[in-house]
Amino acid sequence: MKKWIISSLSTLLLATSSLMTISVEAAQALRFGAMPATDSVPVLWAVEKGYFEEAGLTVEIVPFTNALNRITAMQTGNIDADVEGLNEFLNLVQQDAEFGKIITTTNDNFQLVAAKDYQKEDDKEIVVGSLLNSVIHYLTLTYFESHSGGFREEYIPEIPVRIQMLQQKQIDMAILPEPIASTAAMQGLTKERLKFDENPNAIIFKQSYLKDNEAAVEAFLKGYNRAIDDLQDVENIEAAKKLLVSKFELPEALLEHIDFPEFEASALPTEAYIQHLQDWLAKEFDQTFDRLYKDVVYEH
CATH class of the missing domain: 3.40.190.10 (Periplasmic binding protein-like II)
Structure with a gap:
């Protein structure tokens, strides 16, 4: 009887352990809203090469061709992250302090x-x-x-x-x-x-996702920066163009015309740039934009 109890208890512990592992992996999954734009390329590349998976993060690409639909998906929780214009994001986060945080700027074109x-x-x-x-x-x-x-x-x-x-x-x-x-x-x-002193777009993670998945940011940036390293190579750039065209079913003739930016490692926008954008928004909308830098960026 004791052997049966011990054996059953061991089986139960193993099953519980497996369930806990599955639960953690499920919580780590990230639904990323991507547009057919060059700033989505490092994320697409990292998914394609398995870099996120190797870092312990499952990333699901959710394609969009309409920016308004993508933002709505973020607001309703149908996706966990996306690329947004910083002025758009600051407008959203002024209305809802819990909307999201900046993980890194992107290399825009x-x-x-x-x-x-x-x-x-x-x-x-x-x-x-x-x-x-x-x-x-x-x-x-x-x-x-x-x-x-x-x-x-x-x-x-x-x-x-x-x-x-x-x-x-x-x-x-x-x-x-x-x-x-x-x-x-x-x-x-x-x-x-066009060239800018600072990148006007950034990758945003939902606050609700960050609260339960803080470790996911490190895993995401690890995979993202591995992709950036790859994209310093000319052959990989050509392969990445084909990947972008394929994923969004764009005309193959585009391959001769697409102009990629110089991809750089992840970085947060400067505090001065965030303040500049808030000042611009305040003037544009004639209302207060006063979120603190620490409240809109995820420092890592």
Whole structure:
């Protein structure tokens, strides 16, 4: 009888241990909302190469082609992390202090796309296709504010419509992310990469996920930075372009046009840049934006 009790107890302990292991692994799983943009590439690469798994983290890529749908998925808890414009994130976190935290900035690639045969004139107003309350809106206002002839934004939610309006010369210019800008270049429009002092996008983790999965951040960054190391190699860059095109079922002809940024190791935005964006938002929306740096970044 004692042997049976001991044996049964051992079996129960083993089963409990297995359940605990499964529970921990399940809690570590991360649903990452990804857009067809170059700043998603390190995450896609790390998943493809198994770097997250080796670090102890399961990452599920949830694809989106619409930024508003992606943000809604974050707000409703259908995904745990994504890439967001920092101005968009600060707007969201001002409304909900528990929304999320910045894990790292990303290496973005935004291109200035011009209508066919368009010639910029210093004293003439520029009509720019944009998206209200987005990173594109912020970049448009800050880039064109110095134009002496002034500019006017046309808010066009759908990017394909913006490209169509550029083709038809209904708007003069638009700032578009890669590889979307390259689809415009394939249609005969010109593109020019924009450069910024600091990256305007970042990877955001939901606060609710962070509370239960603090160890996941270290695992994520370990896999992410291994991908960054790989992406210093020219051959890997070409393979990564194919991966991006494949994952989002983009035209293969894009491979000749896609312009990748220089990928850099994970880093948090500076406190000065966060303050700059909050000051800009306060002026833009005529309301207070006063989140502390420590409350919006996940320091690691």
